[in-house]
Amino acid sequence: MAPHALADETGPATATGTAQQVSCALTQDLTLLGGGGPQPPVATPRFIYGTAWKGDRTADLVYQALKCGFRGIDTANQPGSYHEHLAGDGVRRAVAEGIVTRESLYLQTKFTYTADGPHHADRGPQEPAAPLEEQIQTSVARSLEDLATIPSSSSAAPYLDCLVLHTPFRTTEETMRYWRAIETYVPHQIRHLGIANAQSGIVEQILYDEAVRFPPSVVQNSFTRKTDFDTNLRHLCRQRGIVFQTFWTLTANARLVGSRLIEDVAICTGTSREVAFYALVLGLGARPSSTALRARCTCARTSRVSGRSNIGRTARGGTHGRLI
Ligand SMILES: NC(=O)c1ccc[n+]([C@@H]2O[C@H](COP(=O)([O-])OP(=O)(O)OC[C@H]3O[C@@H](n4cnc5c(N)ncnc54)[C@H](OP(=O)(O)O)[C@@H]3O)[C@@H](O)[C@H]2O)c1
Known part of the structure; x- marks a missing residue:
């Protein structure tokens, strides 16, 4: 991570180093190798900035998030909740100002399917009556356009680091048909694939299907007691x-x-409850997506907390041991 991004968030030195050093640890890359196939390795930061429900403020908030030190952005081709092109505007501004390069970012978006009518808020750019493969093509093309930035190498074409299926289809057959179609975009236009709102059954189905060449690199689910925290x-x-x-x-x-x-x-x-909770979830090995830029930068503050070694001990000693 570019150190200058956290220049005003360094805070006091601690036993484990300055907040800036710990922030760097938080955004340390986790490399997705892609199962040894032809996918180029992709680095996903531990803490991602989510852009749902940010409306007209999306571009500015994404820009601020990148300035604060976030290097991962989550959006979706679903106009009801996200403004994907505004997320792209925020990224383009940060790239143009030299705050980040395209290659240093992890850009993730989603394919949202709905069989509902043309005015349904969740509907992306695709025509619901079109064959699924055509809908995927329309949606991917729009996402590539929305999130296109100028890569350092002028010959490099726009790409998405990860495309997540927003929710599995009603039947396994439909989901597997989607998976076969979306795999044709990997590795050049899409580096990695993911699935959201998924139960283990469908994840296993994709993982253990011998015809699948690019299994999910990412699962994005709600973190709730209702699902026993997955x-x-x-x-x-x-x-x-x-x-x-x-x-x-x-x-x-x-x-x-x-x-x-x-x-x-x-x-x-010495932090807020929200930041403390994000830090504990990070301690589980999960990757939370934050929506807020409160207190100047949740990213830097969370890193400060997760970098302190007593956090895990406190959690394990508490009454919510099942979270661990
Ligand atoms: N795949 C899916 O189906 C799906 C569904 C939902 C969300 N997501 C992704 O996940 C992202 C996160 O959304 P979420 O709703 O799940 O987030 P969340 O972690 O549940 O947090 C959301 C709420 O907490 C507040 N908050 C965040 N950080 C805070 C802090 N440091 N101090 C005080 N309050 C804080 C936010 O405030 P503000 O109102 O100020 O932001 C917002 O009200 C979304 O943007 C989206 O990218 C994906």
């Missing part, structure tokens, strides 16, 4: 080198965030 799926992901990203990390866990345990962690580390 304990088994997270285990599977760890075993298979899949990055498990969380959303609703704060929204779905108001009681935990408000708990005594999190209060203790926040007090011990």
Whole structure:
């Protein structure tokens, strides 16, 4: 990560180094190798900036996030909740100002399928009556255009670091048909594939299908007690080198965030409950996506907390051991 990005977030030196050094550790790259196939390695940061529900502020917030030190951006080709082209505007501004290069970023977007009518808010640019393969082509082309930036090498074509299927289809057959179609864009236009809102059954189905050449590199699910925090799926992901990203990390866990345990962690580390909770989720090996740029930079503050070695001990000693 570019050190200048956190120049005003360095904070006091701690036993584990300055906040800036710890921030660098937080955004340390995790390389997705892509199962030894022809996919180029891609680095995913541990903490990603999510752009849902940011409306007209999306471009400015993405720019601010990159300036703060975030290097991963999550968006979707789903106008009801995301403004993908504005996310691209924020990235282009940061690239143009020399804050980041395209190659130093992890840009992730989603293919959203809906069979509903043309005015449905969740519908992307594709025509719902068109064959699925054609819908995918339209959606991918729009995402590449929305997120296109000037790479350092002028000959390099735009690419997406990861394209996530927003939700599995109603049937396994449809999901597998989607997977066969989307694989044809890997590795040149899309480096890696992912799936969101997925149960372990469909992830295993894709993983163990012998015809699949590019299994998911990313699973993005809500982090909630209702799904037992996806304990088994997270285990599977760890075993298979899949990055498990969380959303609703704060929204779905108001009681935990408000708990005594999190209060203790926040007090011990001199930060907010929200940052303390993100840091604990990071400690599980999951990758939360944050929406807020409160307190100047959640990224730097979370890194400060997750860099302190007593956090894991505090969590394990608490009453919410099952989270670990
Ligand atoms: N695949 C999917 O189906 C799916 C679904 C939902 C979300 N996502 C992705 O996940 C991203 C994260 O969204 P989320 O709703 O899941 O986030 P979240 O972790 O549940 O946090 C969201 C809420 O917490 C607040 N917040 C965040 N950081 C904070 C801090 N440091 N201090 C105080 N409040 C804080 C936010 O405030 P603000 O209102 O100020 O931002 C917002 O109200 C989305 O942007 C999107 O990219 C994906």
